[in-house]
Amino acid sequence: MENNWAIEKKLDWIKEFWHYRELFYFFVWRDIKLRYKQTVLGALWAIIQPFFTMVVFSIFFGKFAKMPSEGAPYPIFSYSALVPWIFFTTAVGHSGNSLIGNTNLLTKVYFPRFAIPASAVLSGIFDFFIASIILLGLMIYFHIPLTLNLFFWPLLTIPLIFLALGLGLIFSSLNVKYRDIKYTIPFLIQIWLYLTPIIYPINILPDRYKVLIALNPMTGIIEVFRSLIIPNKQVDFGSLIYSVVVSVVILFIGIIYFRSTEREFADIV
Amino acid sequence: MEKSIIVENLGKKYDINKLKKDTQFREALINFAKQLLFRDQENMEVVWALKNVSFSVEKGEIVGIIGRNGAGKSTLLKILSKITYPTTGRMKIEGRVGSLLEVGTGFHDELSGRENIFLNGSILGMKKKEVSRKLDQIISFAEVEKFIDTPIKRYSTGMRLKLGFSVAAHLETDILFIDEVLAVGDVAFQKKCLDTIKELRNSGRTVLFVSHSIPTVESLCPRVIWIDKGEVREDGAVEEITNNYMSQFATVKHATGFDLTKAFEREGTGEIRFTKIEYLNADGTPKNLIRSGDSLKVRIHYRVHQSVSNPDFNFRIYTERGGKVASFGNLILGDNLSMLSLGVGYADIEIDNLNIMPDRYFINLWVYGNKEIEYIDHLVFCSTLDVEASNYYKTGRGIDKGCGITFLQYKWNFSNNSLGENSINQ
Numbered sequence: 001m002e003n004n005w006a007i008e009k010k011l012d013w014i015k016e017f018w019h020y021r022e023l024f025y026f027f028v029w030r031d032i033k034l035r036y037k038q039t040v041l042g043a044l045w046a047i048i049q050p051f052f053t054m055v056v057f058s059i060f061f062g063k064f065a066k067m068p069s070e071g072a073p074y075p076i077f078s079y080s081a082l083v084p085w086i087f088f089t090t091a092v093g094h095s096g097n098s099l100i101g102n103t104n105l106l107t108k109v110y111f112p113r114f115a116i117p118a119s120a121v122l123s124g125i126f127d128f129f130i131a132s133i134i135l136l137g138l139m140i141y142f143h144i145p146l147t148l149n150l151f152f153w154p155l156l157t158i159p160l161i162f163l164a165l166g167l168g169l170i171f172s173s174l175n176v177k178y179r180d181i182k183y184t185i186p187f188l189i190q191i192w193l194y195l196t197p198i199i200y201p202i203n204i205l206p207d208r209y210k211v212l213i214a215l216n217p218m219t220g221i222i223e224v225f226r227s228l229i230i231p232n233k234q235v236d237f238g239s240l241i242y243s244v245v246v247s248v249v250i251l252f253i254g255i256i257y258f259r260s261t262e263r264e265f266a267d268i269v
Numbered sequence: 270m271e272k273s274i275i276v277e278n279l280g281k282k283y284d285i286n287k288l289k290k291d292t293q294f295r296e297a298l299i300n301f302a303k304q305l306l307f308r309d310q311e312n313m314e315v316v317w318a319l320k321n322v323s324f325s326v327e328k329g330e331i332v333g334i335i336g337r338n339g340a341g342k343s344t345l346l347k348i349l350s351k352i353t354y355p356t357t358g359r360m361k362i363e364g365r366v367g368s369l370l371e372v373g374t375g376f377h378d379e380l381s382g383r384e385n386i387f388l389n390g391s392i393l394g395m396k397k398k399e400v401s402r403k404l405d406q407i408i409s410f411a412e413v414e415k416f417i418d419t420p421i422k423r424y425s426t427g428m429r430l431k432l433g434f435s436v437a438a439h440l441e442t443d444i445l446f447i448d449e450v451l452a453v454g455d456v457a458f459q460k461k462c463l464d465t466i467k468e469l470r471n472s473g474r475t476v477l478f479v480s481h482s483i484p485t486v487e488s489l490c491p492r493v494i495w496i497d498k499g500e501v502r503e504d505g506a507v508e509e510i511t512n513n514y515m516s517q518f519a520t521v522k523h524a525t526g527f528d529l530t531k532a533f534e535r536e537g538t539g540e541i542r543f544t545k546i547e548y549l550n551a552d553g554t555p556k557n558l559i560r561s562g563d564s565l566k567v568r569i570h571y572r573v574h575q576s577v578s579n580p581d582f583n584f585r586i587y588t589e590r591g592g593k594v595a596s597f598g599n600l601i602l603g604d605n606l607s608m609l610s611l612g613v614g615y616a617d618i619e620i621d622n623l624n625i626m627p628d629r630y631f632i633n634l635w636v637y638g639n640k641e642i643e644y645i646d647h648l649v650f651c652s653t654l655d656v657e658a659s660n661y662y663k664t665g666r667g668i669d670k671g672c673g674i675t676f677l678q679y680k681w682n683f684s685n686n687s688l689g690e691n692s693i694n695q
Binding site for chain 1: 283347350351352353354366368370371375377379380384387388391392393394396397
């Protein structure tokens with residue numbers, strides 16, 4: 001097999017990634033295992049973050065601020081949005097820092113670099129799964145009917161993964177070159193929380209703002225996640241399609257940017 | 270013969286400016302704005318870590334790569350391993366590549382030895398099935414059976430090294446790049462590594478071996494490439510190139526001799542004064558590189574101001590700490606110089622085998638008159654003598670100054686050799 005830099009074929013990297021897929025599984029396994037090995041609470045952490053956030057939100061926004069919640073109990077309203085949201089934010093955060101967290105690998109061994117941010121995104125799936133089980137428990141507690149819509153719940157993670165991966169690829173590459181990027185990520189995520197209808201339902205916003213919030217790709221996805229849970233909430237296909245398209249575009253941009261800066265990683269990390 | 274590796278005009282440039290600045294995004298923005306507004310011309314500070322490197326390696330060849338620190342050897346291996354990309358040139362590599370650029374790459378402290386074997390193996394390119402098949406071999410080679418399920422953060426450095434090397438040693442790749450992993454570890458481990466690499470010779474794998482240990486390279490690699498300041502300085506048969514390579518380290522003074530006329534510590538009545546010491550080959554040419562076991566001719570120049578009868582000349586070698594190593598006196602040999610005439614002269618001491626360990630030594634030089642009461646000339650530590658390592662026993666095991674001052678010819682014969690019968694007469 002020729003290794004001629006000048007004529008590297010465009011899609012060879014996908015074939016190569018497939019060849020290295022076992023390594024990719026290892027990275028995911030390693031990330032998940034380590035996340036829990038090093039903590040006192042272990043797997044409980046997957047539950048604690050969304051659950052207690054939901055509790056605090058329910059007390060301060062649901063009860064005291066009397067935030068409307070689209071006909072469902074506020075805990076259900078917020079939790080059903082928090083589960084995918086937290087998956088998204090931890091995915092972006094982990095993959096954004098993934099390259100600089102693995103400098104020893106990058107400088108010593110050859111493997112498709114793509115595997116690192118990709119595995120960082122996917123390692124959150126396990127947490128998502130556990131938090132979703134808790135959601136089922138909550139639904140039963142609040143007497144929310146469990147419908148066939150739930151079948152689509154795991155499928156909706158796909159656009160989330162695309163978006164998180166796209167952003168992760170961009171941030172992790174930027175992070176290698178500019179170390180202050182890693183401080184901007186948590187900040188961006190904080191702001192983004194308020195720009196997405198998680199704490200509040202979208203219809204309390206005046207029309208002008210509704211449009212702005214609709215531009216946020218996460219809006220469509222989160223709203224559909226909620227539609228699967230809350231009874232009588234219509235699925236907004238328009239914004240779902242919009243979100244999926246934006247996610248795919250961002251993924252492409254992420255891949256292109258990553259591939260173009262990949263060469264320098266080992267030199268500047 | 271099939272070529273395993275072909276490298277053409279490889280070059281790697283590092284742009285110092287780029288590396289120096291812009292590690293903060295806001296700085297990058299500011300600089301970008303500055304450039305737009307002020308049209309700053311950046312001065313190009315560039316370092317070529319590698320330049321014009323071209324060579325090819327046949328299938329199954331074992332090639333050593335030597336050079337000073339910073340010469341570009343590791344950069345070359347990194348490019349060949351596709352960890353970093355060249356600025357110029359191209360390369361063609363046939364076959365699966367395994368790189369041992371550091372032992373234990375990919376090890377994670379929290380995971381157990383067993384888990385790390387799989388992880389490490391996977392990172393090095395082994396499939397899970399392959400690792401499973403060889404798991405027992407890998408564990409026993411690394412001698413960590415008892416600890417295989419404890420997290421490796423509990424392992425000693427030695428154990429980690431053994432484990433890392435063990436995984437890599439069981440890789441079945443067509444090509445192997447090894448970068449000085451053998452420089453660390455205890456003697457027993459190093460021997461194991463050397464033996465493993467020796468076996469590679471028979472396995473038909475192509476090996477590129479970067480090392481600073483010249484004796485090791487000499488015993489393992491029939492061919493050597495010398496990288497100097499980023500370029501290929503020499504490429505060919507090992508002995509000649511390693512000798513040339515080591516010559517550059519030998520103290521320049523060996524070549525021109527030591528001027529003793531202004532020697533620091535000197536006493537004596539002065540009828541004879543030493544003027545110079547030279548270290549020469551048997552044919553009288555300057556010996557730039559003195560290695561353990563070499564033959565050596567020491568030429569001592571002197572000036573006789575007043576005739577002396579039966580002078581007793583002495584040349585003595587000391588260690589840096591002042592321990593005496595060996596003395597070379599002419600009277601002991603029974604050489605009697607009845608009379609030394611006036612004027613300039615020199616004496617040659619011919620040493621057949623300088624069997625002392627690689628080290629830096631110091632020389633005392635003196636001459637007694639026939640009365641042996643006082644010195645005629647006495648110089649203390651007037652010259653250094655740098656002795657370099659050599660492959661004296663031809664096994665690739667360098668002679669180590671930790672083993673003593675001198676080394677001798679010897680043999681071991683065992684009465685109950687495990688190969689079977691009583692074998693003193695093997």
